[in-house]
Amino acid sequence: MLSDQIQEKINRELKKYPADQKQSAVMAALRFVQDEKGWISNDDMADVAAFLDMPHMAVYEVATFYHMYNLRPMGKHMLTVCTNLSCQLMGANETMDYLKQKLGIGLGEVTADGKFGLREGECMGACVDAPLFTINNKRMCGHLNAEKIDQILAELDSGKSGGQP
Amino acid sequence: MINIEIDGKKIATESGSTVIEAAHEAGIYIPHFCYHKKLSIAANCRMCLVEVEKAPKPLPACATPVAEGMKVHTNSAQAVKAQKGVMEFLLVNHPLDCPICDQGGECELQDLAVGYGASASRYQEEKRVVLPKDIGPLVSAEEMSRCINCTRCVRFGQEIGGQMELGQAFRGEHAEIMSFLGEQVDSELSGNMIDLCPVGALTSKPFRYTARSWELSRRRSVSPHDGMGSNLAVQVKDNRVMRVLPLENEEINECWLSDKDRFSYEALSAPERLTRPMVRQDGKWQEVSWQVALEYVANGLSQISGGAGAAHIGALATPHSTLEELYLLQKLLRGIGSSNVDFRLRQSDFSMDGKQAGVPWLGMPLAEINNADRFLLVGSFLRKDHPLLASRVRQAVKHGAQANVVHSADDDLLMHVANKAIVAPDAMVDLLAQILKALATEKQASVDAAVQGVSVGSEAAAIAASLAQGKNVAVLLGNFAQQHPQAAQLQLLAQQIATLAGGKFGFLGEAANSVGGYLAQAVPGAAGLNAGAMLAAPRKAYLLLNTEVELDCHDPQQAQAAMYAADMVVALSAYKHHASDYADVLLPIAPFTETSGTFINTEGRVQSFKGTVKPLGEARPAWKVLRVLGNLLKLPGFDYDDSESVRDEALGGVAVAGKLNNGLSGITLQLPSAASSGLQRVSDVPIYAADAVVRRAASLQATHDAAVPRAVMHGEELKKLNLPPGSEVKLSQGAGSVRLNVAADDRLPLGVVRVAAGHAATAQLGAMFGTIVVEATSGSGA
Numbered sequence: 001m002l003s004d005q006i007q008e009k010i011n012r013e014l015k016k017y018p019a020d021q022k023q024s025a026v027m028a029a030l031r032f033v034q035d036e037k038g039w040i041s042n043d044d045m046a047d048v049a050a051f052l053d054m055p056h057m058a059v060y061e062v063a064t065f066y067h068m069y070n071l072r073p074m075g076k077h078m079l080t081v082c083t084n085l086s087c088q089l090m091g092a093n094e095t096m097d098y099l100k101q102k103l104g105i106g107l108g109e110v111t112a113d114g115k116f117g118l119r120e121g122e123c124m125g126a127c128v129d130a131p132l133f134t135i136n137n138k139r140m141c142g143h144l145n146a147e148k149i150d151q152i153l154a155e156l157d158s159g160k161s162g163g164q165p
Numbered sequence: 166m167i168n169i170e171i172d173g174k175k176i177a178t179e180s181g182s183t184v185i186e187a188a189h190e191a192g193i194y195i196p197h198f199c200y201h202k203k204l205s206i207a208a209n210c211r212m213c214l215v216e217v218e219k220a221p222k223p224l225p226a227c228a229t230p231v232a233e234g235m236k237v238h239t240n241s242a243q244a245v246k247a248q249k250g251v252m253e254f255l256l257v258n259h260p261l262d263c264p265i266c267d268q269g270g271e272c273e274l275q276d277l278a279v280g281y282g283a284s285a286s287r288y289q290e291e292k293r294v295v296l297p298k299d300i301g302p303l304v305s306a307e308e309m310s311r312c313i314n315c316t317r318c319v320r321f322g323q324e325i326g327g328q329m330e331l332g333q334a335f336r337g338e339h340a341e342i343m344s345f346l347g348e349q350v351d352s353e354l355s356g357n358m359i360d361l362c363p364v365g366a367l368t369s370k371p372f373r374y375t376a377r378s379w380e381l382s383r384r385r386s387v388s389p390h391d392g393m394g395s396n397l398a399v400q401v402k403d404n405r406v407m408r409v410l411p412l413e414n415e416e417i418n419e420c421w422l423s424d425k426d427r428f429s430y431e432a433l434s435a436p437e438r439l440t441r442p443m444v445r446q447d448g449k450w451q452e453v454s455w456q457v458a459l460e461y462v463a464n465g466l467s468q469i470s471g472g473a474g475a476a477h478i479g480a481l482a483t484p485h486s487t488l489e490e491l492y493l494l495q496k497l498l499r500g501i502g503s504s505n506v507d508f509r510l511r512q513s514d515f516s517m518d519g520k521q522a523g524v525p526w527l528g529m530p531l532a533e534i535n536n537a538d539r540f541l542l543v544g545s546f547l548r549k550d551h552p553l554l555a556s557r558v559r560q561a562v563k564h565g566a567q568a569n570v571v572h573s574a575d576d577d578l579l580m581h582v583a584n585k586a587i588v589a590p591d592a593m594v595d596l597l598a599q600i601l602k603a604l605a606t607e608k609q610a611s612v613d614a615a616v617q618g619v620s621v622g623s624e625a626a627a628i629a630a631s632l633a634q635g636k637n638v639a640v641l642l643g644n645f646a647q648q649h650p651q652a653a654q655l656q657l658l659a660q661q662i663a664t665l666a667g668g669k670f671g672f673l674g675e676a677a678n679s680v681g682g683y684l685a686q687a688v689p690g691a692a693g694l695n696a697g698a699m700l701a702a703p704r705k706a707y708l709l710l711n712t713e714v715e716l717d718c719h720d721p722q723q724a725q726a727a728m729y730a731a732d733m734v735v736a737l738s739a740y741k742h743h744a745s746d747y748a749d750v751l752l753p754i755a756p757f758t759e760t761s762g763t764f765i766n767t768e769g770r771v772q773s774f775k776g777t778v779k780p781l782g783e784a785r786p787a788w789k790v791l792r793v794l795g796n797l798l799k800l801p802g803f804d805y806d807d808s809e810s811v812r813d814e815a816l817g818g819v820a821v822a823g824k825l826n827n828g829l830s831g832i833t834l835q836l837p838s839a840a841s842s843g844l845q846r847v848s849d850v851p852i853y854a855a856d857a858v859v860r861r862a863a864s865l866q867a868t869h870d871a872a873v874p875r876a877v878m879h880g881e882e883l884k885k886l887n888l889p890p891g892s893e894v895k896l897s898q899g900a901g902s903v904r905l906n907v908a909a910d911d912r913l914p915l916g917v918v919r920v921a922a923g924h925a926a927t928a929q930l931g932a933m934f935g936t937i938v939v940e941a942t943s944g945s946g947a
Contacts, residue, residue, distance in 0.1 A: 042346055055323075056345040057332035064334040 545643020638668025
């Protein structure tokens with residue numbers, strides 16, 4: 001079942017669209033689910049489909065199409081490292097290597113304690129800050145180097161700051 | 166009109182049409198995969214790229230609207246280069262497995278690759294692999310690597326089938342067609358996805374690897390199942406029907422077929438086929454020659470008509486029999502002096518007999534359904550009883566029509582239903598009376614005094630309001646309404662509603678020959694007993710044409726009792742069936758593919774067909790069997806040379822259209838006084854249990870639609886009886902009972918149990934309507 005908070009958020013979203021086009025809110029609805037649970041399970045997709053009066057398959061199509069929807073748990077803090085050209089020129093590969101070594105996980109993996117997940121992403125339109133990663137698709141951290149990464153990870157680990165900016 | 170030029174040819178075409186439509190209309194072929202005239206435009210295969218003058222790059226013809234003065238080149242250097250480029254990309258990931266591909270020889274990709282493909286591939290890397298899927302017993306998705314992602318199957322589900330069971334998940338290189346969580350595709354129209362698939366990704370599971378398309382000869386036929394009379398292309402190899410495809414007929418089935426029409430052919434070579442005449446001697450079945458069997462029947466009939474009297478002989482035929490068979494059956498019966506002949510086996514109210522102005526029919530051509538703007542569907546399991554007709558209603562609803570439903574079950578019609586009134590069967594008459602009264606108020610018209618007393622509920626008022634706004638109203642009575650014990654009253658009310666609304670009234674024909682049966686005069690008339698009466702007052706002898714009484718009759722209990730009590734039962738059947746318990750003679754007759762014949766569909770269209778293969782074993786066309794039987798009984802006028810002369814005699818040279826009339830006179834409206842007590846039975850005939858052929862089609866029997874019926878009740882009723890869903894219950898009607906599992910469905914009205922008819926699991930029960938007792942069995946419930 002979708003939580004009351006999610007339902008409320010979807011209902012607010014639905015006001016933006018004509019009453020007979022509820023499916024317009026599908027992307028937002030999936031985002032709300034992921035914000036709350038960290039990922040979107042098949043059951044969640046079925047719930048969103050029922051809520052928006054859509055075929056299950058249509059929700060599945062959307063959820064699998066977009067890279068930023070997690071179809072499996074990706075840890076409490078999911079780090080998405082941009083590996084496109086500008087970031088690469090500015091050292092994204094080193095950033096990635098450092099993160100892998102520091103967290104002890106590979107791409108697409110989650111640390112054993114479930115705190116951190118690592119994945120690569122496409123250009124986030126902030127090449128001026130390269131190299132960079134985002135935390136849970138919400139907070140962007142740029143000009144990364146080993147020191148800065150240590151600092152961000154420590155901050156996340158201590159729980160002082162969540163994924164929210 | 167807009168003037169454009171394609172390949173130098175000047176064409177005037179309608180504004181809003183696309184380049185590919187204009188081209189095809191003018192006979193210019195543009196290669197394409199994802200475009201289909203009946204589906205929305207996706208423009209994702211890019212095969213139809215053409216050069217348009219003044220456009221900076223090639224444009225997809227399927228998605229480019231025509232514009233005044235447009236000059237299109239489908240064959241110029243630029244267009245051909247683009248098309249060849251697209252083909253090269255399509256072939257990048259397509260496996261080179263044509264020799265072992267079921268689609269080989271009828272593959273759109275293969276055909277176009279001949280014209281646009283290079284002789285060798287420049288692609289050296291690994292091709293992508295898409296894992297096989299299991300989407301049910303009818304459609305095979307074993308080789309999804311062949312898929313070119315045209316999404317025709319997805320769009321078919323969304324737009325024609327009404328349910329999106331397949332979708333394209335993931336993106337780009339990883340995109341693949343699949344169902345949600347690997348669920349089975351349950352659409353009753355799913356087979357059309359096989360036709361639509363331009364490659365060998367979706368293929369027919371029953372047909373796979375049994376023949377190559379070029380080995381098959383193609384013969385026209387007509388579907389013997391529902392009232393639509395879909396046109397078939399029966400494909401034959403070595404005197405065996407290998408598969409059935411749609412034969413396009415825009416006025417009937419368009420380019421579609423229901424799965425029932427498409428896959429029922431498997432039953433034609435089922436092991437249960439009866440291939441030799443058999444006679445029971447001293448309680449044992451003996452195979453005999455036709456001569457012996459027919460003489461036995463002729464003697465038996467002569468003895469009974471000479472002794473007890475011809476009125477002690479009755480004949481029951483299914484409306485899936487051909488016009489010729491039904492005509493000769495009644496001619497034979499009347500020849501020996503009995504008028505006890507009927508084909509309306511599931512009907513229970515015969516009070517309209519003798520009061521009908523003509524032959525009951527759809528009341529309009531099938532194609533006109535698409536133009537209606539208001540529907541009142543009374544008592545119809547529309548999707549399962551008439552899959553393609555339901556699709557026409559769905560198209561109309563999509564274009565703004567409002568569907569209103571009065572029924573005793575609320576199955577998903579896969580379309581938007583504007584208003585519905587779901588009531589117990591005994592409340593249906595009252596509900597139509599309410600609608601009539603409300604509509605009369607809306608229209609400020611006077612109505613029958615009998616309906617003045619009803620109090621109009623909100624549902625009826627809403628339906629009346631919807632109908633009142635309609636300019637093109639269609640009021641249609643479904644199978645359930647026709648089988649209802651107050652069918653005449655329902656008809657009377659529905660007709661008055663249609664008249665008030667200025668619309669059309671019609672019957673959804675249950676079977677291929679529901680109209681033809683009347684025209685064949687296979688009805689008792691004033692002198693004889695109808696299907697109900699000749700079972701209620703058992704006869705000494707019965708002739709059964711295609712009939713399995715325990716599955717085809719309104720009250721199987723009563724029908725079986727009559728059969729067991731009879732002195733002689735002669736079963737003309739294509740299959741060995743339960744009749745071997747009570748019959749004395751089994752005569753093997755030919756199913757629709759092995760005989761010539763005629764079906765008259767629900768819109769009154771006479772469609773004759775020829776046999777597509779020779780009869781199996783010693784089976785013979787039933788019209789020939791009846792002709793010889795007529796000769797043996799020395800009846801006059803049984804010397805036909807061919808089925809055409811039988812048909813011509815049956816139709817009497819008069820146009821059928823003139824005989825179609827839904828008028829009813831001499832019946833007064835009588836509203837039921839009080840609701841009956843106890844649980845009422847609501848019966849549907851499951852889609853794959855409706856006739857003898859489809860019951861034996863193996864793959865259809867493996868679908869979810871063919872699952873063993875359950876006793877379905879509203880959750881409240883289950884609570885009242887203290888029955889947990891899934892538990893086993895004993896259902897009793899009259900002397901018989903069956904055990905089924907219960908299920909909850911809160912869309913059903915209170916006070917009813919839905920129990921399917923036409924199924925072996927419920928054959929020991931009584932009438933399709935009426936009260937039924939539900940008890941917990943020991944070990945279940947309380």
